[in-house]
Amino acid sequence: MSELETQIAFDVTTLRKDFPILSTMVHGKPLVYLDNAATTQKPNAVLDIQNIYYREQNANIHRGVHHLSEVATFEYEKARGKVKNFINAADNKEVIFTKGTTDSINLVAQSFGKTFLSAGDEVIISAMEHHSNIVPWQMICEERNAILRIIPMNDDGELVIEEFEKLLSPKTKIVSVVFVSNSLGTINPVKQIIELAHRNGSTVLIDGAQAVAHIPVDVRALDCDFFAFSGHKIFGPTGIGVLYGKAALLDQMKPYQGGGDMIRSVTFEKTTYNDLPYKFEAGTPNIVGGIGLGAAIDYVNIIGLNAISSYEHELLEYGTEILNHVSGLRLIGTAKLKASILSFVLENAHPHDIGTILDREGIAIRTGHHCTQPVMKRFGIPATARASISFYNTKEELDALVRGIAKVSEIFG
Amino acid sequence: MSELNELYQQLILEHNKSPRNFKELEHFTNDADGYNPLCGDHYHIWVKLDGDIISDIGFKGSGCAISKSSASMMTAAVKGTTIANAKELFEKFHSVIMTKIGDDIPEEKIKELGSLGALAGVREFPARIKCASLAWHAMNAALINPKQAVSTEQ
Numbered sequence: 001m002s003e004l005e006t007q008i009a010f011d012v013t014t015l016r017k018d019f020p021i022l023s024t025m026v027h028g029k030p031l032v033y034l035d036n037a038a039t040t041q042k043p044n045a046v047l048d049i050q051n052i053y054y055r056e057q058n059a060n061i062h063r064g065v066h067h068l069s070e071v072a073t074f075e076y077e078k079a080r081g082k083v084k085n086f087i088n089a090a091d092n093k094e095v096i097f098t099k100g101t102t103d104s105i106n107l108v109a110q111s112f113g114k115t116f117l118s119a120g121d122e123v124i125i126s127a128m129e130h131h132s133n134i135v136p137w138q139m140i141c142e143e144r145n146a147i148l149r150i151i152p153m154n155d156d157g158e159l160v161i162e163e164f165e166k167l168l169s170p171k172t173k174i175v176s177v178v179f180v181s182n183s184l185g186t187i188n189p190v191k192q193i194i195e196l197a198h199r200n201g202s203t204v205l206i207d208g209a210q211a212v213a214h215i216p217v218d219v220r221a222l223d224c225d226f227f228a229f230s231g232h233k234i235f236g237p238t239g240i241g242v243l244y245g246k247a248a249l250l251d252q253m254k255p256y257q258g259g260g261d262m263i264r265s266v267t268f269e270k271t272t273y274n275d276l277p278y279k280f281e282a283g284t285p286n287i288v289g290g291i292g293l294g295a296a297i298d299y300v301n302i303i304g305l306n307a308i309s310s311y312e313h314e315l316l317e318y319g320t321e322i323l324n325h326v327s328g329l330r331l332i333g334t335a336k337l338k339a340s341i342l343s344f345v346l347e348n349a350h351p352h353d354i355g356t357i358l359d360r361e362g363i364a365i366r367t368g369h370h371c372t373q374p375v376m377k378r379f380g381i382p383a384t385a386r387a388s389i390s391f392y393n394t395k396e397e398l399d400a401l402v403r404g405i406a407k408v409s410e411i412f413g
Numbered sequence: 414m415s416e417l418n419e420l421y422q423q424l425i426l427e428h429n430k431s432p433r434n435f436k437e438l439e440h441f442t443n444d445a446d447g448y449n450p451l452c453g454d455h456y457h458i459w460v461k462l463d464g465d466i467i468s469d470i471g472f473k474g475s476g477c478a479i480s481k482s483s484a485s486m487m488t489a490a491v492k493g494t495t496i497a498n499a500k501e502l503f504e505k506f507h508s509v510i511m512t513k514i515g516d517d518i519p520e521e522k523i524k525e526l527g528s529l530g531a532l533a534g535v536r537e538f539p540a541r542i543k544c545a546s547l548a549w550h551a552m553n554a555a556l557i558n559p560k561q562a563v564s565t566e567q
Contacts, residue, residue, distance in 0.1 A: 352452060352477035353421070356538060360417050369453045382453045382475045411421050412478070 010311045016392050018043040029362030032397045037182050037210055037341060037388030038366050039232045046236055049295040053288045060284055062261060076287050079294030086297045087227060088218040089244050093276035097290050100241035101209040102132040104228035107243055107280060108205055111253040112174060113140035122171040126151040126159055127378060128181040131371040133207045137176060153378065157184035157333040161192065168200040175204045179211035183370040184333030185341025194224050209233055214312060214339040216305040219244050231289060236296035240289030250276050257282040308391040312340060315389050319398045326405055332384050343384040349412040351385040357411060361404040419534035428482035433489045436471040447551025449543055454480045458551045465496045472548060479541050484548030486529050496556055503549050509533050510545050
């Protein structure tokens with residue numbers, strides 16, 4: 001698609017009207033929301049469906065014989081089907097609703113770990129993981145006396161695949177890596193990583209939290225064994241997330257939590273567990289969250305992830321260029337393949353001071369270590385300022401970011 | 414821009430650029446770590462006590478302009494004073510920066526703080542209050558209970 005065609009196909013002015021919050025003011029300035037990697041804003045379609053659910057359909061699911069319970073169950077399971085189609089899973093039973101990516105990874109670490117990890121086994125993660133893809137593995141490794149190995153990265157923030165190949169061994173039970181880095185924006189070669197791991201007989205989890213809102217994901221084409229993401233990073237509500245897992249693996253794994261809905265029969269002597277996906281969904285779930293996520297997926301599908309991806313790429317290239325022209329600014333994360341993230345440091349101002357000054361200009365960015373302390377350590381910095389874009393952002397907003405940074409320089413010299 | 418100017422006063426920027434007592438003490442009696450896990454600001458504070466007099470104090474580490482200037486001004490203010498005076502100053506400082514937005518702070522309360530009064534503007538920025546108090550918590554930890562890490566997350 002040419003640039004002109006992208007612009008015609010991608011009417012950002014109209015799309016922004018779908019998000020009420022984008023027309024609000026902050027400190028008397030129009031909101032420039034550039035913290036999309038932390039959470040995305042919600043379109044009317046998502047806001048409305050939650051309201052409708054609580055006003056007209058609210059009931060507990062799976063158990064009731066009454067009308068509302070059937071409606072609520074139908075809507076919730078319909079949302080599961082939307083997720084299944086969105087990531088191209090083979091079956092609805094491979095889509096487990098969780099609280100979010102963190103919950104999904106903890107589920108796999110605990111359940112896969114307790115089923116398959118023994119003393120001396122190894123788990124491989126990468127140097128650019130979010131704490132949520134580090135700590136759950138540290139916890140289970142400690143419990144099972146397994147060893148955690150780390151794929152290193154280069155100065156541009158790209159994983160060193162040759163080093164990954166050297167780490168793989170018969171002891172490697174599972175590889176868990178991030179698709180798109182939340183602090184650097186690097187798009188990792190996950191297809192290659194999955195192939196190498198599978199050739200080695202290892203299982204693979206992909207942390208897709210930062211990928212799903214920016215690039216199309218096909219779990220069967222990738223052939224990953226697990227895929228985790230959060231609803232709120234793809235314009236859905238908080239408190240809902242997804243764990244995709246291959247049915248054959250999930251069937252072998254022990255349940256994660258016990259309770260209602262995940263059982264077939266309970267006696268004080270013995271409990272038998274429910275089928276997938278319910279075996280991993282103990283208790284009343286976040287019903288409205290699931291339905292809201294379904295609406296978010298419908299919304300994204302209407303725009304199309306290919307169109308989103310190409311528009312965002314254009315924004316990212318524009319942002320990279322104008323930020324590179326700011327004197328004293330250094331971009332952190334300069335991988336060849338990147339999505340959404342512009343992480344940077346300034347010579348004379350600490351990221352928190354940058355964040356406060358930009359905030360007064362109505363510009364929301366994230367500052368700090370972004371829950372990736374090992375990444376900060378790797379680059380020898382305590383923190384970064386991070387602007388993260390979504391399809392509803394514009395070049396004008398990136399210009400406003402640069403003007404805001406100029407104010408920081410005015411104050412800090 | 415007025416609240417921002419109030420926050421980033423020349424005095425604060427100057428302490429940020431050239432922090433006082435920004436050094437590790439060779440001879441010290443007490444020390445402690447100050448760390449904010451939410452943002453990663455991290456300082457170490459060394460104190461040399463002669464009886465109940467803080468005869469020397471130094472700090473090192475990294476953080477934002479607010480945390481660094483607060484640490485710098487704090488060390489300048491407590492050096493040569495008694496432990497009791499330092500603690501009293503902390504209480505006064507704390508009560509000023511914790512004053513609710515919109516509530517008046519009596520002018521004499523700010524005057525009592527000397528140059529530290531420059532940090533009073535931080536109360537307009539609730540997310541930054543922890544930055545201003547980080548080094549103080551670390552000093553308190555050093556004075557009461559040497560060689561222990563202190564966290565702003567309790």
